Amino acid sequence: MESGWVARWVPGVRVARGYHRAWLWPDLRAGLIVTALLIPAGMGYARVAGLPPETGLYATIVPLVVYALVGPSRILVLGPDSALAPIIAASILPLAAGDPGRAVALAGLLSILVGLLMLVGGVLRLGFVTDLLSKPVRVGYLNAIAVIVILSQAPALLGITLEASGPGGRAVALVAAVADGDAVPLAAALGLGSLAVILVLRRLRSPVPGVLVVVVLATVATWALGWDGSLAVVGALPPGLPAPALAGLAWSDVGALVVPAAGIALVAFTDSAVLSRTLAARRGESVDGSQELIGIGAANVAGGLLGGFAVSASSSRTPVAEQAGSRSQLTGLVGAALIVLFILAAPGLTGYLPVATLAAVVVAAALSLIDAPAMARLWRMDRLDLALSVAAFVGVLVVGVLEGIAAAIVLSLLAFVRRSWRPYRAELGRVPGLRGYHDLSRYPTTGRRLPGIVIVRFDAPLFFANGESFDDWVRERVAERPDVRTVILAAEPITAIDTTAVEQLVELDDHLARHGVALVLAEIKDPVRDTLARYGYAERFGAERVYPTVGAAVDAITGEFRTDLDG
Template identity: 50%
Template sequence: MTAVGRGMRALPRLVPGVGQAASYRRAWLVRDLVAGTVLTTLLVPQGMAYAELAGLPPITGLYATIMCLLGYAAFGPSRVLVLGPDSSLGPMIAAAVVPLAGGDPARAVALASMLALMVGAVMILAAVAGLGFVADLISKPTMVGYLNGLALTIVVGQLPKLLGFKVEADGLLAECAALVRGLAEGEAVLAAAAVGVTGIVLIVVLQRWLPKVPAVLTMVVLAIAATAVLDLGEHGVSLVGRLPRGFPPLTFPHVRLDDLGTLFAGALGIALVSLADTISTALAFGARTGQEVRGDREMVGIGAANLAAGLFQGFPVSTSGSRTAVAARSGARTQLTGLVGAILIILMIVLLPGLFRNLPQPALAAVVITAAWSLADLPATARLFRLRRTEFALSLAAFLGVALLGVLPGIAVAVGLSILNVFRRAWWPYETVLGRTEGLPGYHDVRSHPAAEQLPGLVIYRFDAPLFFANARTFRAAVTRLASGPPPPAWIVIAAEPMTDVDTTAADMLRQLHGELDAKGVTLAFAELKDPVRDRLERYGLLDRLDARRLFPTLDAAVDTYRTLTGARWSAFP
């Protein structure tokens, strides 16, 4: 086969959109066109609202939406996922961009575009390195706490805009104080507050009671109509104004060299949150359609979408579960749905740039606040409190990290807490003594079965974790305590089936422990060692010290040997 032929065969794998186009069915066309049209009614107002949430001009939200839809349609593996500006990323983008922009909108756009390029590069490089598993670094409890904190941060930040005034504050506590101060000083605009509060109520009511009606679009249309009828602009209500006509040219953003460090830190956090959100959404919708989800390919798709957005004055984007659900409910079959949405938005900004000039800013704030509220998961928090207080504490700590330290430090806190929780479970794993229970085969936890029988002079001990440097001291202390009695046992058998690994530090500990127990007349035996673990112990030279006759394939074999040597009989656990 020629090189050209091999390249053509590899093209669908490298550019999944080509493969989707080649296998497209004519019967899907109408559904994709309808779904794309319906989706556009949500993409436009949300794109503009989330751009302002990120501290950027509304038009950049449309630029980012167009380009990410095109980029993912070409390089994304999923047939149904919809990417775009996202409420969970908006505060993270603002945290990275706004302090560096110094109030200059053009500089803010350039910084946000560079941030998108960095996110795209991080995603693609991570995919090449096979690092899709990093999405697992954020546990569910810490993610719940992080999103709760993010939702509160967004709502507090948007309330002044909803009520028609601005605040100059940095951080949740400062923003709360500024909000209260502004209300006390009478800065709220009654007409703006009426528009914003009515917008929230309308969206919530329509989504709850009339889910087939496009709630956001309906609210936006009514808000624009109210502006025309009631002349809200003359009553102190800020309006979006006329959007720039046309589409921006291909542009590589220019930023200062000393800004790159701050942007890169933000890009890492955004990439992690975006990947976790995308994988979870892809799994949910993939299960419905039977499509296999591959994390590394999704990373390439997200990376391509962010690169495309960054080259055309956009900002970082992610998967949207709500927009994907709208597309799926509308009958979307392929990424042609997203292409239709991108084309319609292009036509709007080229031919009808003034379409949203009378849209009140409080209406955009209403869109953001209702989206932020959907991020919060109070029932899940209450469930954690009822079921597992330690995970509730992790969730609460992640919430406080976002609320008190800020959005970007908050994601670092969430990841750090998740990793520490994994380490804690391996550091102090569950450990117990086993006994025999009448009517149940095998050997069981004496804590769960207090009436379990034991053989006098024999302790069967289980340590539910791999043995490594961090928990070697914990294991040694537990076995030493068991060896001290009272009464001191003749044998301690380690039920080693849960031990999936033993590192060199733990091997040295076992060597010393064996010597100490041997000096006390206590035999240390192992049962059910996995073959890879046994091979490591042999490589470490530990089996030269341990008596090979005390390595048993099963617990029954160990118990039978002990009974044969001692004549011991089963008795109730003391």
């Protein structure tokens, strides 16, 4: 019993019990390589979130340890993320009112709320909530977040100080500052040079991460050449390990952060779940989405309690761990241990790390969020999905990160209703040389209707939003042909039917009967038939009006039985 409970809720213990000695070196190597990314990325994303750089390290250490115990994926690397940092900033900075200590406390509270929402979702098996953010919407808001992050870091990249707020204001102020010659040449050279090196090495698929190269070179150069006196640097980290930093909070802060926490939880889990499923499929494994919620939720709660902020799986660091040969959660534990060692043994090193180089690390990560090819595919494939993506993009930029994502979710649901309201529907007929019954619009010259019979197919569940349009469409098909005496509903695509649609179907049946036309059902799914029975219509749509196939219905109506290719 205890063993089963542990395996269910603490997957890391199960992995530890079955750990193979051959995994040790690959895990150690991967942990070392990933740490080289975790340290600068954590500090960089902390800056984007409006927090001290050390909080980015705290938000890495604790979640890595907790996820290693309760997370289902063996190689997912948790940590601060470029997609979450702007949302965190938008959520806490207005409440912090310029107080850095209060901002840290609010970020911790926000992380705890995010984690609690995820834990509740995991226990209630709500892993399906990721469906609320469709791929087009994700592409749109991630592209917008990339623009926001780039604009927020571009001044630091060039050594410029700006006071403007909002993406539009920052863009205008940045162009004006560059035109006025406000950029610091040394900072701009280091920032743009670091960005170029990272992008080139990424393009070349270098085994040595470009982030590690530029951080080491820029830090050594700043120390050796004394640039720390003329360049903005990150500054030495405060000594000590992560500790609680939740002082001065009130219940009103909880109320103010609940809605942002829900948005962050949705974004974090959606991105993490997609990455987790992709990696699991590549390795021939499976991942429990609800357990993923629990793992990431527990990591966020623990991180928030110990000075961190909300985190998710990283789409840049996790693939690096995979390519470096990671085999298990030990990779994350090694990373956490090395970050602790860095904080304790060499906190002063960041006193020589140029802010411009750190900004280049963040900008490079933000560029990886941009997915222009996806927009081009949407243009070719589905203009409605493209409109949703553009709406999410514009909404996040113009209205705000959280508001834009919320609006995009609402638009996605409306688009779903729109598609369900007017789904694809077809009148079926016979096509010479083909078995069965086919969409006549696909065979305009060779397809033919059956005398006295209309065969209709409605490719969606029947519910309150589309019941009337279904009724009207069938009536129109019948009105076009005075010879019709039977309507066959090819019901296989109808997976569900609600109260309103049941009543609409009965009204249609009564209408057709008054005009001497019989309605019969073919290929109806058992759950739909059970629903009709629960509403008291089992006798109305009895066995004599329900057929296993469209062909069986036609045979019964015409009194024929065919085995030829026509049907």
